[in-house]
Structure formats: C-alpha cells, structure tokens
Amino acid sequence: MKFPTPGKPVRGSKSGNHIMALFDLLGRSWAMGVLWKLREGPSTFRALQERCESISPTTLNKRLKELTAALLIERTVEGYILTAKGNEIFLLLLPLEKWSREWATNFKETDEK
Amino acid sequence: MKFPTPGKPVRGSKSGNHIMALFDLLGRSWAMGVLWKLREGPSTFRALQERCESISPTTLNKRLKELTAALLIERTVEGYILTAKGNEIFLLLLPLEKWSREWATNFKETDEK
DNA sequence: TTTAGTGCTACATTAATAGTAGCAAAGCTA
DNA sequence: TAGCTTTGCTACTATTAATGTAGCACTAAA
Numbered sequence A, B: 001m002k003f004p005t006p007g008k009p010v011r012g013s014k015s016g017n018h019i020m021a022l023f024d025l026l027g028r029s030w031a032m033g034v035l036w037k038l039r040e041g042p043s044t045f046r047a048l049q050e051r052c053e054s055i056s057p058t059t060l061n062k063r064l065k066e067l068t069a070a071l072l073i074e075r076t077v078e079g080y081i082l083t084a085k086g087n088e089i090f091l092l093l094l095p096l097e098k099w100s101r102e103w104a105t106n107f108k109e110t111d112e113k
Numbered sequence C: 001t002t003t004a005g006t007g008c009t010a011c012a013t014t015a016a017t018a019g020t021a022g023c024a025a026a027g028c029t030a
Numbered sequence D: 001t002a003g004c005t006t007t008g009c010t011a012c013t014a015t016t017a018a019t020g021t022a023g024c025a026c027t028a029a030a
Helices: A018-026 A031-038 A045-051 A057-069 A084-107 B018-026 B031-038 B045-051 B057-069 B084-107
Strands: A073-076 A079-082 B073-076 B079-082
Touching: A018 A031, A018 B031, A018 B084, A031 A045, A031 A057, A031 A073, A031 A079, A031 A084, A031 B018, A045 A057, A045 A079, A057 A073, A079 A084, A084 B018, A084 B084, B018 B031, B031 B045, B031 B057, B031 B073, B031 B079, B031 B084, B045 B057, B045 B079, B057 B073, B079 B084
Parallel strands: none
Antiparallel strands: A073 A079, B073 B079
C-alpha cells in the first residue's frame, strides 16, 4: 500500500512537509467523508458503502487501505473504526461542520450556472 | 463555473449536505494546499504556481475558479487573496498543522513498501 | 448443500490531473 | 512606436484516479 507519507515527496512539497502530506492524504475523493461517516461507530465494508450513499467499492477499498496505512482507521471484528489518531483528526474537522452550515447560506438563492 | 454546491447533490450526500459539499470541494487535489499557500499573502497566478512547487496551470486555474465561486478566495490587483471566509476556514485548518507534525513522527523509520 | 451475507477484485468507461507549449494582453523600454 | 517581458492563462496530449457493474471466494447458518 502506498499513501502520502510525511518525509517523502508529496503534492505541494518535494521534501514531504507534514501538513502537505496530510493535505495530500485528505485531499482525495472520499477521504474526509469516510472519516466523517465512521464517527457514527464501527462499520462493515458494505454498511460503510451505504452510509456514503454513493461510493464505488474500488474507491472505498483504496481509501480504507490508505487511511489504515496512515494510522487513522483500523479493522476490528466489529468492522472498521477510527483509531485514537483518527478520532483526534475527526475532532479537528468537527468545527468545519458549523462553519459549513453558515457558508451554505450563501448559496440558497444564488443559483448561478 | 461549477463547484460542489451545498443543497445540490455532492459526493456523500444526494441532498447536498453542507459538510459533504465542503468535503467535496476541499477533497480535490490542491484545494487545501492552495488555501494554505495563500495564507502567506496575495499572490499572482505564476507566483502561486511556484509556491506550490509543482502544480499544473490547468489544475491551478480550475481550483482558483472553484474556490472563487465558493467565496473562499478572490482576485485583486495584487493577485489572489483569501476572502474573509477563506481566512476563517484557513484558521480552522490551522490546528491540523500541529497535529500533522506529531502524526509525522510515526513514519520516520517505519519505511514499509 | 443450499442460501445469504460480507469483503472485496476484475474489468471497462469516464473524469481528473499532469506536463509541456505557447498565445493574447498589459506594461515597460528604448 | 516597435520590440521585449511578464502575466494569466488556454490547448493539447498523456497518464492516473474514480465510477459502475459483475461477480467470485469465503464464512456461517439452516
């Protein structure tokens, strides 16, 4: 498994700056979404697929492997769960929810093409 | 210009849940990176390209338009800058930096293939 | 020994990103 | 006013990532 590793070249930093490595990891389709959906508790592969409403098994599998390699999630008998680190980062993402709620109000009527 | 709009179907939410719309927006290559690099101050297109170390003009242009439509950045005579909203979200991303520094320590020697 | 559920993998298609060239417009400079 | 630069892109091609649909191998219960 290969994922954006701090210390190795990543998007935005040839030297592998840690924040850029993180952005590279989280800046992939579904990465943050999967973490978010896992906040609800352990989930099997198929259940997670449903929580996500629409995600191909190919992509889900890839993200799960990357996030596992990145130590953010792990697989248990109950299914996939957030690790301690995964939970930490979830808590850091949490404020985005409130912010996005306000942000969303800007696009209610503003229906540009 | 088309970008993940709250209220419209986005990745992870057919109803356009705001946090999922935000994840869809930020979960694209370079989106968070560009916001991050713009914290340093106004930047022209070409200068921004250099700050990013490696980014194709195609992608940069696309992200700039999306982020502009999303009200996070704008173009001024001095170049691209973060808007008030853009700065807010940057501040929310800021804690990730410290976290990622600690996270990175897990991958110093752990050099798996 | 069937049946059902789970965790994927295969494969084909479409979309996103990269990488390189270079053009049109604006601002010097001589 | 004719060149020379810089800037902000766009065009184009190549490569990589994501989608969507099928279905296989495994486990467990009936």
